[in-house]
Amino acid sequence: xxxxxxxxxxxxxxxxxxxxxxxxxxxxxxxxxxxxxxxxxxxxxxxxxxxxxxxxxxxxxxxxxxxxxxxxxxxxxxxxxxxxxxxxxxxxxxxxxxxxxxxxxxxxxxxxxxxxxxxxxxxxxxxxxxxxxxxxxxxxxxxxxxxxxxxxxxxxxxxxxxxxxxxxxxxxxxxxxxxxxxxxxxxxxxxxxxxxxxxxxxxxxxxxxxxxxxxxxxxxxxxxxxxxxxxxxxxxxxxxxxxxxxxxxxxxxxxxxxxxxxxxxxxxxxxxxxxxxxxxxxxxxxxxxxxxxxxxxxxxxxxxxxxxxxxxxxxxxxxxxxxxxxxxxxxxxxxxxxxxxxxxxxxxxxxxxxxxxxxxxxxxxxxxxxxxxxxxxxxxxxxxxxxxxxxxxxxxxxxxxxxxxxxxxxxxxxxxxxxxxxxxxxxxxxxxxxxxxxxxxxxxxxxxxxxxxxxxxxxxxxxxxxxxxxxxxxxxxxxxxxxxxxxxxxxxxxxxxxxxxxxxx
Amino acid sequence: xxxxxxxxxxxxxxxxxxxxxxxxxxxxxxxxxxxxxxxxxxxxxxxxxxxxxxxxxxxxxxxxxxxxxxxxxxxxxxxxxxxxxxxxxxxxxxxxxxxxxxxxxxxxxxxxxxxxxxxxxxxxxxxxxxxxxxxxxxxxxxxxxxxxxxxxxxxxxxxxxxxxxxxxxxxxxxxxxxxxxxxxxxxxxxxxxxxxxxxxxxxxxxxxxxxxxxxxxxxxxxxxxxxxxxxxxxxxxxxxxxxxxxxxxxxxxxxxxxxxxxxxxxxxxxxxxxxxxxxxxxxxxxxxxxxxxxxxxxxxxxxxxxxxxxxxxxxxxxxxxxxxxxx
Numbered sequence: 001x002x003x004x005x006x007x008x009x010x011x012x013x014x015x016x017x018x019x020x021x022x023x024x025x026x027x028x029x030x031x032x033x034x035x036x037x038x039x040x041x042x043x044x045x046x047x048x049x050x051x052x053x054x055x056x057x058x059x060x061x062x063x064x065x066x067x068x069x070x071x072x073x074x075x076x077x078x079x080x081x082x083x084x085x086x087x088x089x090x091x092x093x094x095x096x097x098x099x100x101x102x103x104x105x106x107x108x109x110x111x112x113x114x115x116x117x118x119x120x121x122x123x124x125x126x127x128x129x130x131x132x133x134x135x136x137x138x139x140x141x142x143x144x145x146x147x148x149x150x151x152x153x154x155x156x157x158x159x160x161x162x163x164x165x166x167x168x169x170x171x172x173x174x175x176x177x178x179x180x181x182x183x184x185x186x187x188x189x190x191x192x193x194x195x196x197x198x199x200x201x202x203x204x205x206x207x208x209x210x211x212x213x214x215x216x217x218x219x220x221x222x223x224x225x226x227x228x229x230x231x232x233x234x235x236x237x238x239x240x241x242x243x244x245x246x247x248x249x250x251x252x253x254x255x256x257x258x259x260x261x262x263x264x265x266x267x268x269x270x271x272x273x274x275x276x277x278x279x280x281x282x283x284x285x286x287x288x289x290x291x292x293x294x295x296x297x298x299x300x301x302x303x304x305x306x307x308x309x310x311x312x313x314x315x316x317x318x319x320x321x322x323x324x325x326x327x328x329x330x331x332x333x334x335x336x337x338x339x340x341x342x343x344x345x346x347x348x349x350x351x352x353x354x355x356x357x358x359x360x361x362x363x364x365x366x367x368x369x370x371x372x373x374x375x376x377x378x379x380x381x382x383x384x385x386x387x388x389x390x391x392x393x394x395x396x397x398x399x400x401x402x403x404x405x406x407x408x409x410x411x412x413x414x415x416x417x418x419x420x421x422x423x424x425x426x427x428x429x430x431x432x433x434x435x436x437x438x439x440x441x442x443x444x445x446x447x448x449x450x451x452x453x454x455x456x457x458x459x460x461x462x463x464x465x466x467x468x469x470x471x472x473x474x475x476x477x478x479x480x481x482x483x484x485x486x487x488x489x490x491x492x493x494x495x496x497x498x499x500x501x502x503x504x505x
Numbered sequence: 506x507x508x509x510x511x512x513x514x515x516x517x518x519x520x521x522x523x524x525x526x527x528x529x530x531x532x533x534x535x536x537x538x539x540x541x542x543x544x545x546x547x548x549x550x551x552x553x554x555x556x557x558x559x560x561x562x563x564x565x566x567x568x569x570x571x572x573x574x575x576x577x578x579x580x581x582x583x584x585x586x587x588x589x590x591x592x593x594x595x596x597x598x599x600x601x602x603x604x605x606x607x608x609x610x611x612x613x614x615x616x617x618x619x620x621x622x623x624x625x626x627x628x629x630x631x632x633x634x635x636x637x638x639x640x641x642x643x644x645x646x647x648x649x650x651x652x653x654x655x656x657x658x659x660x661x662x663x664x665x666x667x668x669x670x671x672x673x674x675x676x677x678x679x680x681x682x683x684x685x686x687x688x689x690x691x692x693x694x695x696x697x698x699x700x701x702x703x704x705x706x707x708x709x710x711x712x713x714x715x716x717x718x719x720x721x722x723x724x725x726x727x728x729x730x731x732x733x734x735x736x737x738x739x740x741x742x743x744x745x746x747x748x749x750x751x752x753x754x755x756x757x758x759x760x761x762x763x764x765x766x767x768x769x770x771x772x773x774x775x776x777x778x779x780x781x782x783x784x785x786x787x788x789x790x791x792x793x794x795x796x797x798x799x800x801x802x803x804x805x806x807x808x809x810x811x812x813x814x815x816x817x818x819x820x821x822x823x824x825x826x827x828x829x830x831x832x
Contacts, residue, residue: 142707143707143709184582191583191586325706456693
C-alpha cells in the first residue's frame with residue numbers, strides 16, 4: 001500500500017504543468033533522436049543530460065525518462081519507413097516492418113509498433129512495481145553458465161522450427177559469429193582477425209554497421225533491382241479513419257506483444273543483456289511458436305509487435321539491475337546512473353530501502369512517460385507516412401545518405417563506412433541466393449555476450465562442459481536449447497520413417 | 506598559428522591585461538574546447554573507474570567548469586587495450602581524454618604489439634589512488650584472513666576468485682596470495698568491477714579483491730564481508746579490517762585513478778585539462794567522495810605524474826615477470 005502511495009505521488013508530480021511540458025518536449029525530442037539512424041536513446045540521454053541541470057532534479061529525471069521512452073518508440077520509425085534500423089534496439093523491427101511498409105501498410109506497421117511499445121512498457125512497469133526486489137535476486141542467481149545457456153536458447157530459436165533453409169541459417173549464424181570475434185579478445189586483449197593490423201578492426205565490428213549495411217544499403221539495392229526504380233509506396237493512407245482502422249487491426253499482433261512484453265522484461269533485468277538481445281530473442285521465439293513461421297520476414301504483424309514490445313519492456317527491465325544492484329543493464333541506464341549520482345542518490349542494494357519515495361516516484365514517471373510517448377507517436381504518424389509517399393528515386397538517395405550518417409555516428413570512423421558498404425553489397429548478393437541475413441545480425445549481437453560467458457563458465461569447471469547441464473537454472477535451459485537445435489534433424493528422421501508404416505495402415 | 510601569436514601578445518602585454526584575460530573565461534587567449542570532449546573510460550560499466558569517471562563528469566557539468574560537455578564512453582575490451590588504441594588513434598587528441606587505472610601500465614607491457622608508449626600520453630592529473638580489499642560472501646561464514654586461508658587451501662583450485670581483466674590488478678593480487686600462502690586459487694576475469702561485485706553477491710564466486718567503491722553497496726546491505734586490506738595502514742572506513750602487513754607480508758598495492766590526454770595533445774589543451782581537473786579535485790564533492798570511498802593518493806600532474814608512471818611501470822614489469830606473464 002505504501003508503494004502505491006509513493007507511486008501515485010510520482011504520477012501526480014509528473015502531472016504538474018512544468019513537468020507535463022518537459023515530458024512532451026522530451027518525448028518529441030526522443031522520438032526524433034530515436035528515428036535518426038545511428039542515434040538511439042543512449043545518445044539522446046547523453047546529449048540532453050547537461051540540459052537537465054537547469055531544472056529541479058525531479059523534473060530532470062522526468063525529462064530523461066521521457067527522452068528514454070521517446071527514443072525507444074522512435075527507433076521503429078526509420079526501421080519501418082526507410083528500412084534502416086533507427087537504433088540498435090529496433091533492428092528486429094526491420095525484419096517485418098519494412099516488408100509491411102512495402103506492401104502499402106506502413107500505417108499499420110507504425111501503429112502496431114507504437115501500440116506494442118506501449119503495451120511492453122506498461123507490462124514492464126507493472127512487473128517492476130509488483131516484483132522488483134525478488135527479481136533483483138533472480139538477476140543475482142544468473143551466473144555465467146545461466147547467461148550462456150540463455151544465449152544458446154536465443155540461437156536455437158533461429159534454427160529450430162525457423163522455417164528457413166536450415167543449412168543456410170547455420171551459415172548465416174556462423175558468419176555473424178566470425179564477425180563478432182573480430183577485434184581485441186575480450187579476455188586477454190590479444191587482437192584477433194584484424195587482417196594484418198588494420199586499426200579499424202581493433203574495436204571490433206559494431207553491429208549497427210552490419211545492421212545498417214544489411215538493411216539500409218542492401219535493402220535499397222534489392223529494391224532498385226527488383227523494381228527498376230519504378231516503385232512508389234503511395235499505398236499508404238493518411239486519413240484519421242485509416243489510423244483508427246489500423247489501431248483495431250493491431251490487436252492481431254497480441255501474440256507477439258505478449259511474448260515480447262514478458263520475455264523482453266526478463267532479458268532486460270539481466271545485467272549482461274539489454275534491450276537489443278531482448279528484442280531479437282522475442283522475435284525468434286514468436287516466430288518459432290507461430291504456426292506459420294514462413295510468413296515472418298514478409299510483413300507479419302507479430303514480427304513487429306514482438307520486438308517492439310520487447311525493446312520497450314527490456315528498457316524498463318534494465319532499470320532494475322541499475323537501481324537494485326548499481327549495475328546498469330544497458331548503455332542508456334549507465335548514463336542515467338551518472339545522472340542519479342549527481343543528485344546524490346547511490347544506486348545499489350539499499351536504494352529501495354533508503355530512497356523509497358524516489359524509486360517509486362520514478363516508476364510513476366515511467367507510467368506517465370510511456371503514455372505520453374504513445375500519444376505523441378500516434379500524432380506524428382501521418383508525417384512519417386507522408387515521407388513514404390515520396391517517389392523511390394527521391395527516397396533511395398535519402399536512405400543512402402542516412403545510412404552513411406548512421407554508420408558514421410556509431411563509431412565515428414571512416415573505416416566503418418567502407419565496411420558498411422561492403423556489408424550492404426554482400427547482403428544484397430546473399431539475398432539473391434536466398435540466404436537469411438537476420439541470423440547473422442543476431443549472432444553479431446549475441447556473440448560478444450555469449451563468448452566471455454562460455455569461457456568464464458569453462459574456467460570455473462576447468463574445461464568441463466557439463467557445467468551447463470548440472471546447474472539448476474542453466475540445465476533445463478540448455479536442454480531445451482539443444483532440443484530445439486536438433487529439432488530439424490528429428491523432423492528429418494520422422495519424415496524418413498513415416499512412409500514405411502503408412503502402407504500398413 | 507593564431508593561438509600562438511595571441512599567446513606571445515599575452516606574455517608581452519602588461520601583467521594586468523594577462524590577469525584580466527585569465528580571469529575572463531571564453532576570451533581568445535586561453536585554449537578552450539570547441540566541441541564535446543570524448544571521455545574514454547578504460548573499464549566496464551559499474552566498476553570503480555566508471556563510477557569515478559561519471560562523478561567527475563557530473564561535477565564538471567554541475568559546477569559548469571567546462572563550456573563543452575564530456576561524453577563518457579566505456580571501452581573495456583581487452584583489459585584496456587581497446588581504450589589505449591582508441592586514445593592513440595584519436596583523430597582529435599585535443600578533445601580526447603581518458604580515465605585510466607593500472608591496466609594503463611600492465612596492458613602495454615603485456616602486449617608490445619599494440620605499439621603503445623604510455624609516456625606519450627599527456628599527464629592531466631592523478632585524482633586518487635584506490636585501495637584493494639579481500640571480500641567474501643557472508644554466507645561463507647569466513648570472518649578472518651586465517652579462516653580464508655584454511656578454506657581456500659582446502660578447496661584447492663575449486664576456490665574461485667573473480668576480478669577485472671587478465672593479468673591486471675586483481676589477478677596480480679590473486680597471484681600474490683597464491684605465491685605467498687601456498688594457495689591454488691583459480692582466477693576468472695570479468696569486464697568490470699561492478700560485475701565482479703555482483704557475481705560475489707550472487708555467490709557465483711568465492712572471493713574478490715574489489716575496490717571499496719565497487720563492493721560498498723553490497724557491503725552496506727550485509728551481503729559481502731571484507732577480511733583484509735592491501736594497504737600500508739588500516740582504512741578509516743574499515744577500522745576492523747587488518748592489513749596485509751599485519752599478517753606478516755610487507756606488501757601494499759594501490760591503483761592509480763588518473764586522467765590522461767591522448768598522445769599528441771597540444772600543450773595549451775593539456776594546460777586547460779590540468780586546470781579543469783585540478784578544480785574537480787579541489788571541489789567539495791570530490792573530497793567527500795574520496796573520504797566516502799576511502800581513496801588514498803594526492804593530486805599529481807605534469808612531470809611528477811610522469812615520474813610516478815615510470816616508477817609504476819617498473820614495479821609492474823617486475824610483478825608480471827614474477828608471475829610469468831611476460832619475459
